Amino acid sequence: MLWMKNWLETRFRFFMVFTPFLLLIGMGFLQVGHVRPNTLIPAEQRLSGILAIFTLFWLVPGAMLASAGIKTQAPLQATKGLHGSVHFTLSLPVSRIRLLCSRAGLGVLEMAIVILVALIGFGFLIPLQFPELRLPPTDFVLYGVTVFAFDLAVYSLSTLLATFMDDLWQMWGAMLAVGAVRGLTALVKPPQSMDVFQALGANSSLLTHSLPVWPVVLSLAVAACLYSAAARNVRERDY
Amino acid sequence: MILRLNPASGIPLYLQLVEQVKHAIETEAIRAGDQLPSVRKMAEDLVINPNTVVRAYRELEQEGIIELKHGAGAYISNSVVSRTKLMRKAQGVVETAVDRLESLDLTEDEVRRLVENELAARKSVKPAKK
Amino acid sequence: MEPWVIETHEIEKSFGSQAALKGLDLQVPTGSIFGFLGRNGAGKTTTIEVLLNIVKPDRGTASVFGVPVTDTRQSVVVRERIGFVSEDKELYPYMTVSQVLRFTRPFFPKWRADLEKRYLDMFRLPLNKKVSDLSKGMRSQLMLLLAIARGADLLILDEPTDGLDPAAVEDVLRELVSIAAANETTIFFSSHQLAEVEQIAEHVCILDRGRAVVVGALDDLKARYQRIQVVVERELESPVRWVDGVEHVRQEGRTISLLVSRNVEAILHQVRSLPGASSEQFSVGLKDIFMETVRNN
Numbered sequence: 157m158l159w160m161k162n163w164l165e166t167r168f169r170f171f172m173v174f175t176p177f178l179l180l181i182g183m184g185f186l187q188v189g190h191v192r193p194n195t196l197i198p199a200e201q202r203l204s205g206i207l208a209i210f211t212l213f214w215l216v217p218g219a220m221l222a223s224a225g226i227k228t229q230a231p232l233q234a235t236k237g238l239h240g241s242v243h244f245t246l247s248l249p250v251s252r253i254r255l256l257c258s259r260a261g262l263g264v265l266e267m268a269i270v271i272l273v274a275l276i277g278f279g280f281l282i283p284l285q286f287p288e289l290r291l292p293p294t295d296f297v298l299y300g301v302t303v304f305a306f307d308l309a310v311y312s313l314s315t316l317l318a319t320f321m322d323d324l325w326q327m328w329g330a331m332l333a334v335g336a337v338r339g340l341t342a343l344v345k346p347p348q349s350m351d352v353f354q355a356l357g358a359n360s361s362l363l364t365h366s367l368p369v370w371p372v373v374l375s376l377a378v379a380a381c382l383y384s385a386a387a388r389n390v391r392e393r394d395y
Numbered sequence: 396m397i398l399r400l401n402p403a404s405g406i407p408l409y410l411q412l413v414e415q416v417k418h419a420i421e422t423e424a425i426r427a428g429d430q431l432p433s434v435r436k437m438a439e440d441l442v443i444n445p446n447t448v449v450r451a452y453r454e455l456e457q458e459g460i461i462e463l464k465h466g467a468g469a470y471i472s473n474s475v476v477s478r479t480k481l482m483r484k485a486q487g488v489v490e491t492a493v494d495r496l497e498s499l500d501l502t503e504d505e506v507r508r509l510v511e512n513e514l515a516a517r518k519s520v521k522p523a524k525k
Numbered sequence: 526m527e528p529w530v531i532e533t534h535e536i537e538k539s540f541g542s543q544a545a546l547k548g549l550d551l552q553v554p555t556g557s558i559f560g561f562l563g564r565n566g567a568g569k570t571t572t573i574e575v576l577l578n579i580v581k582p583d584r585g586t587a588s589v590f591g592v593p594v595t596d597t598r599q600s601v602v603v604r605e606r607i608g609f610v611s612e613d614k615e616l617y618p619y620m621t622v623s624q625v626l627r628f629t630r631p632f633f634p635k636w637r638a639d640l641e642k643r644y645l646d647m648f649r650l651p652l653n654k655k656v657s658d659l660s661k662g663m664r665s666q667l668m669l670l671l672a673i674a675r676g677a678d679l680l681i682l683d684e685p686t687d688g689l690d691p692a693a694v695e696d697v698l699r700e701l702v703s704i705a706a707a708n709e710t711t712i713f714f715s716s717h718q719l720a721e722v723e724q725i726a727e728h729v730c731i732l733d734r735g736r737a738v739v740v741g742a743l744d745d746l747k748a749r750y751q752r753i754q755v756v757v758e759r760e761l762e763s764p765v766r767w768v769d770g771v772e773h774v775r776q777e778g779r780t781i782s783l784l785v786s787r788n789v790e791a792i793l794h795q796v797r798s799l800p801g802a803s804s805e806q807f808s809v810g811l812k813d814i815f816m817e818t819v820r821n822n
Contacts, residue, residue: 157627157628157629157630157631157632160624160627160628161617161620161628164617164619164620164624165619228617228618230618230619240611240612240613240614240615240616241615241616241617241618242579243574243577243579243609243611243612243613243615244609244611244615244616244668246577246578246579247577247579247604247607247609247611248604248629248632249601249602249603249604249605249632249633250601250604250632251597251598251601391597392581394540394574394579394580394581395579395580402720402723402724402810403719403720403723403810403811403812404808404810405747405750405807405808405809405810405813406747406808407743407744407747407748408724408743408744409744434706435703435706435707438702438703438705438706439699439702439703439706442695442698442699442702442724442725443702443724443725444558444702444705444725444726444727445702445705445706446557446727447727447744450744508805512805512806515805515806515807515808516806519789519790519793519806
C-alpha cells in the first residue's frame with residue numbers, strides 16, 4: 157500500500173504544480189490573437205525567447221515532486237520531515253530502496269503527466285501564436301523528450317538532496333542548483349550541441365526539427381548518477 | 396479465591412503467589428480437591444508473567460500442596476488437610492511467643508523486625524536452596 | 526528455535542560527540558518478557574534503533590532471530606516477524622485510523638483480523654479520525670494494535686504505556702501477558718515505569734550511560750540483592766574498603782547502608798569486624814536496585 161501513502165502525501169503538491177501550468181497555457185490561449193506579435197523580430201527568435209523563459213518553469217515539477225520516500229511528507233505544507241513516523245516506516249518489512257523507488261515512481265509519473273499536459277497545450281498554442289512557422293507534431297514529441305530528460309535530472313537532484321535535507325531546503329536547493337548550473341553555462345558557454353539549456357530554448361526541437369541527442373543523453377546520465385547516489389545515501393545513513 | 400500480590404516487594408512474585416495460595420487453603424477459601432485456575436488465566440487475572448505462575452505451581456507441587464494432572468489442570472492435594480492442622484498448631488506457638496514479647500513491652504514493629512531478622516539470619520547461614 | 530531472540534555484543538554508537546552506547550551486551554531469551562530499564566538518555570531508544578537497523582552501530586554486532594541486523598537483504602524478512610511501537614508514537618498524521626490499518630495490513634501475511642477487531646473495540650479507536658487528531662494515549666494504543674495484530678514473533682515496545690491512564694495501562698499489560706502465555710512471542714519492552722516491569726517482566730536489564738549495569742532474571746535479582754543496614758558505635762574516620770559485591774554505600778553519621786549484589790557472607794564478616802557494629806538485612810525491590818545502581822555511579 158505504499159502507492160496509497162505516496163499518493164496521499166503528494167497529491168496536493170501535484171495539483172499545486174499542475175495548476176500553474178494549466179493557468180499559463182490557459183492564459184496563453186486567451187491572449188493569442190489579441191496581442192499582435194512584434195513582426196520586426198523573426199518568428200524563430202521570438203519562439204526561442206519564449207522557450208528559454210519557459211525553461212525555468214520546466215524545472216519546477218522535477219524539483220517539487222521529488223522525495224526520498226523515507227521521511228513522511230506532510231501533504232499540504234512543505235514542513236520538516238516528521239521524525240517519529242520514520243521509525244514506523246523503517247520498521248516495516250520493506251527495504252529502504254523499495255521505499256525510495258516506489259516514491260520515485262509516483263513522483264516521476266506525476267511529473268510526466270504535468271509535462272505531457274503542458275506539452276499538449278503547447279502543441280495547440282504555439283502553432284496558433286506562430287502561424288508562419290512550420291511545426292510538425294513530431295517536433296513537439298522530440299521537445300517533450302528533451303524536457304522529460306532534463307526534468308529527470310532535476311528530479312534526481314531533488315531526490316538526492318531530500319536524502320539529507322528537509323523538505324523546504326531540498327526544493328529550493330534543487331532549483332537554486334539548477335539555476336547555478338544555468339548561470340555557469342552562460343559564463344562558460346559549452347558547445348551548442350551539448351548544452352541542455354540551449355536544447356530547451358534556442359536550439360530546441362521546435363526549431364531544429366531534430367532530437368538534441370547529446371543533451372538528452374547527458375541529462376539521462378546525470379539523472380542516473382544522482383539517483384544512484386541518492387539510493388546509496390538512503391541505504392547507508394542513520395535515521 | 397482473591398489474591399493480591401505486591402510486585403514492588405523484595406520478595407519474588409512467585410513466592411508471594413505460593414504464600415497466598417497456602418493462605419487461601421488455610422482460610423478455606425479453596426479446599427482439597429478444588430481446581431486452581433490455568434496458568435494463562437491466573438497470569439491474566441493477576442497481570443503477571445505466566446512463567447511466574449508456572450514457577451509458583453511447580454513450587455506448590457514440590458511441597459505437595461497441589462497436584463498437576465497432565466493436561467487437566469492443577470488441583471489442591473487431598474493431603475493438604477494435615478498441613479492446615481499443622482498451621483493451626485503453629486499458630487498457637489506464634490500466639491504464645493508474641494504474647495511473651497509484648498509482655499516485655501516491645502511494640503508491634505519491634506516484634507516484626509525481630510522475627511524478620513531472625514529469619515534472614517537463618518537464611519544467610521543455611522546453604523542456599525536451589 | 527534459537528535460545529536468544531535478540532543478541533548484542535559490545536555495541537558502541539555515538540552521535541557526533543555524544544556517546545549513546547558504550548559497549549552493550551544483551552541477550553534476550555526467546556519467549557520471555559524482557560524489561561529494558563534506564564534513565565532518559567541512557568541509550569534505550571538507541572539500542573532499539575540499532576536492533577531495527579534504523580541506525581548502524583559504530584562497533585560491535587547485533588542479531589535478531591539469529592540474523593545480523595546489518596544484513597539488509599534478510600532484514601526485510603526478519604521485520605515481518607517484529608512488531609514495533611516507537612517512543613514518540615508518531616504515525617502518519619494525515620491518515621485516518623482506518624487508512625493506517627489499510628496501509629499496514631498488506632505487509633504482514635500473518636495479520637490477525639480477530640486481534641485487530643479485539644483491540645479496536647477494547648481501545649475504542651475511532652476509525653474515521655485522523656491520526657493528528659488522536660491524543661498521545663490513543664496513538665500509543667493504535668501503535669500497539671498495529672504491532673500485535675500483525676502476528677509478530679517478537680514485540681519491541683518503546684514505552685508502550687506512555688500517555689495511558691492506569692486502567693488502560695493494566696489492560697495493555699494484561700494483553701501482553703496473555704500474548705506471552707498463548708504462544709512463543711517474545712516481548713522486549715523499555716519502560717520508565719518500574720512497577721510495570723516488576724509486574725510482568727521475567728528478565729530485566731538496567732541501562733546506564735550506554736552500558737548494562739544490572740542484568741538478570743528478576744526473581745534472581747530480588748533474591749541476590751540485599752540491603753544491609755549497619756550501625757556502628759563511633760562514626761568511622763576513614764571510609765571502609767568493602768569487599769566485592771557491595772554495589773552502593775550510603776553513610777550518614779553512625780549508620781551505613783549497603784546495597785549488596787552477592788558475596789553476602791564475606792560482607793557480613795567484614796561488617797562484624799567493625800567496632801560495635803550491629804546489622805540488619807532487608808530484601809530489596811527493583812526500585813531500590815534501580816535507584817542505587819543508576820544514580821551516583
